[in-house]
Amino acid sequence: MPDQRSVFRICTLCEATCGIEVVIEGDTIVTIRGDAEDPFSRGYICPKAYALKGLQEDPDRLRQPVKRTAAGFVPIEWDEAFALAIGGLSRARAEHGDNAVGVYLGNPSAHSLHSMLYGPVLLKALATQQVYSASSADQLPKMVSAALMFGGGLTIPVPDLDRTDYLLVLGGNPVVSNGSLMTAPDVKKRLEAIVARGGKVVVIDPRRTETARIATEHCFIRPGTDALFLLALCNVIVGEGLDDLGAAAEHVSHLSQARDIVARYCPERVAARCGIAADVIRRIARELCAADSAACYGRIGTTCQEFGTLASWAVDLVNVLSGNLDRPGGAMFAGPAASRGANHQQPGRAQRFGRWRSRVRDFPEMFGELPVSTLADEILEPGAGQIRAMLTVAGNPVSSAPNVGRLAEAFAAVPFMVAVDFYINETTRFADVILPPPAPLERDTYDVALYHLAIRNVAKYSPPALPKPAGQPDEWEILLTLAKGLMGQAAIDLATVDDFIARALTEREIGDGGRWEGLTVDESMKASASLNGPRRLLDLMLRVGLHGDGYGRDVGGVSLATLEANPHGVDLGALQSRLPAVLGTADGTIDLAPELIVGDLERLDASLAAEVPSHVLIGRRHLRSNNSWMHNIREMVKGKPRCTLLIHPDDAGALGVASGNRLRVASRVGEVIATVETSDEIMPGVVSLPHGWGHDVEGVELSVAREHAGVNVNVLSDDRAIDTLSGNAAFNGVPVTLTAL
Ligand SMILES: Nc1nc2c(c(=O)[nH]1)N[C@H]1C(S)=C(S)[C@@H](COP(=O)(O)OP(=O)(O)OC[C@H]3O[C@@H](n4cnc5c(=O)[nH]c(N)nc54)[C@H](O)[C@@H]3O)O[C@H]1N2
Ligand SMILES: Nc1nc2c(c(=O)[nH]1)N[C@H]1C(S)=C(S)[C@@H](COP(=O)(O)OP(=O)(O)OC[C@H]3O[C@@H](n4cnc5c(=O)[nH]c(N)nc54)[C@H](O)[C@@H]3O)O[C@H]1N2
Ligand code: SF4
Ligand SMILES: [Mo]
Secondary structure, rough: OOOEEEEEOOOOOOOOEEEEEEEOOOOOOEEEEEEEOOOOOOOOOHHHHHHHHHHHHOOOOOOOOOOEEEEEOOEEEEEEEEHHHHHHHHHHHHHHHHHHHEEEEEEHHHOOOOHHHHHHHHHHHOOOOOOOOOOHHHOOOHHHHHHHOOOOOOOOOOOOOOOOEEEEEEEOOHHHHHHOOOEOHHHHHHHHHHHHOEEEEEEEEOOOHHHHOOOOOOEEOOOOOOHHHHHHHHHHHHHOOOOOOHHHHEEEEEEHHHHHHHHHOOOHHHHHOOOOOOOHHHHHHHHHHHHHOEEEEOOHHHHOOOHHHHHHHHHHHHHHHOOHHHHHOOEOOOOOOOOOOOOOOOOOOOOOOOOOOOOOOOOOOOOOOOHHHHHHHHHHHOOOOOEEEEEOOOOHHOOOOOOOOHHHHHHHHOOOEEEEEOOOOOOOHHHOOOOOOOHHOOOHHHHHHHOHHEEEEEEHHHHHHHOOOOOOOOOOHHHHHHHHHOOOOOOOOHHHHHHHHHHHOOOOOOOOOOOOOOHHHHHHHHHOOOEEEEEEEEHHHHHHHOOOOOOOOOOEEOHHHHHHOOOOOOEEEOOOOOOOOOOOOOOEEOOOOOHHOOOHHHHHHHHHHOOOOOOOEEEEOOOOOOOOOOOOOOOOOOOOOOOEEEHHHHHHHHHHHOOOOOOEEEEOOOOEEEEEEEEOOOOOOEOOOOOOOOOOOOOOOOOHHOOOOOOOOHHHOOOOOOEEOOEEEEOOOOEEEEEEE
């Protein structure tokens, strides 16, 4: 086809970073397929990648800013939109102080080069302590345990999937989610390869998931009991003398304290509560230790629950005690090409939490944020410091956060709101003005976040596949225009502010030259003089990074130019041992028994005696959905309805219901009417509803999603049910009562 061209890039919809080939004719997408020459994904894509075409063409996707009027949303010009947004936010600050503006950053901002680099600038300009994100509805507990153990919130070991002989998966369903806190395209094939080479994949999950089906073993576990199970594994490992810390041995601290702790959790003590027999726990511990290499991996089921931080810590305690940390086939630290911080940790600057505290429920700040479970409190509770204006960027908290009934009330009550988003959905319907970013295929990207968690070191720069519509600012330009307006610098042009930011980042990254002999800030600034925006910052991060060219000092190293010359991506090899360079704790050790974590064990112990509710609710994901925001693409929602309440046939029988019947599901905070789907893949006493549905609420302008509305599980999720240590939402394990209709 003479007029067709292909653009090679990554898909930004989930963490797997699959390479895609976007075939274009004129300004129209002909098709999207896997990039066969991508060294990481080797042609694999899931059905969502093709939906990027639907997203590009979706008539409901905003291509121009809109403002709210009595007659609904009306399109406006960009100048007016910026003036309205900056004016409204500035007014709230002027009248009520900096903390009167609340900010929520959603999940797609982690997948965007532009918001990863310019989001922090906007936050700085806002100078508010009322910062929230999807992190506290997701991986915050893991970040907390990683910071306490290893000294960095992103210093999270990932299973070395391609070399391991034994993978223990808790609370993750990577065959469907495509992996999380583990960037690994085509996880299914990589897991099948473990089994094919004689290894084991063991899945611990209250549902026999798609991942469990290809595993060598699956065990049901009672929701919320992973920390107990994992500590019992450690108990056996230590008790039977199977512990041999290997390379980590010389870097750990508080080992004897950790050994004393695990001594208290013998399998017999936890078995009934976990729903896993003591002899099974013993066998799993022995087999894990007997394997040539093994990795323990936990995800949403282990973080979005009552003991999220304890479970996250215990996952890595298993990795350390079994001698699998930082060795091939074990749990290893990635070596990302572009990195701020994690490539050169500075021991002695321990993570500090609680630099400020939330006003209503007294949560400590963590990583500059407060838990989203308390956002409604901060908006609704009157008093000094109350949120009077909201800014959301790439987030849909009124769908995705706990107790959305109350959060919707809060968003309806907040006097002024700005959204940076391209849909009018459950959250943005409350905005006074919405600023739409370009569609994902219309902008460039590089995954600065998720390569920190990649199971292989790779680097791929993605150019835009399609031009932006006339007048459409780039996403970084939107964020930076807001930032400079909020700093009272609206009159200064964007390029000048951007130069200033680039110099500040360069000074921070290079400082005294870092590991590069004689490198100066001026040399770097001069070398990137032809670049601007995210491309300039990315070039800097790549060139001074772990695999960088040091501005010509290492000729084999990478730069933006190298990546542009390799459109399919650059393979930087299998993971390497990174101890002790990655450690950033105060004393440069791996803390096996951090004080905060040890302090939370009492709460865990109390759970052993607590009464078990008759039914608890957990979540689930589907290959053709992406949290709350891809249901307006027809290919994503076709087929039979997926928003069903999964229930064990025995439980359904006791209630007198069968598949297709409807049940009233009620929790402390709300109730929904759900359609029943019986299956013995779910543990008795546990029911499951997926999140991201319930699109039929008033004001949502998503025509396709509305036809496939489903119900919102987060009407049931309790904003008081949290992992106490981190404040993270406990979506899994919510007690519910079921009533047949
Ligand atoms: N198709 C698709 N892919 C996605 C997403 C999506 O919405 N759709 N979302 C993306 C995002 S933002 C994320 S964070 C990742 C999440 O990635 P994953 O964590 O792999 O996602 P889930 O499929 O929710 O898997 C969680 C599992 O935990 C189990 N579980 C629930 N409670 C417990 C418990 O107490 N203990 C244990 N051991 N297991 C429990 C559930 O049954 C479920 O199988 O997926 C990403 N990928
Ligand atoms: N019950 C339950 N609730 C959950 C979960 C669960 O497992 N169970 N999972 C939780 C998890 S892991 C997560 S990550 C959260 C997700 O929670 P959120 O991040 O709040 O929600 P998303 O559904 O990801 O919504 C993303 C929003 O960003 C917009 N958007 C998409 N791309 C872009 C872009 O490039 N730029 C901008 N500016 N906007 C964009 C979309 O239109 C949408 O409005 O949900 C959490 N909620
Ligand atoms: S797994 Fe699917 S959604 Fe995730 S990056 Fe790959 S193609 Fe995109
Ligand atoms: Mo997530």
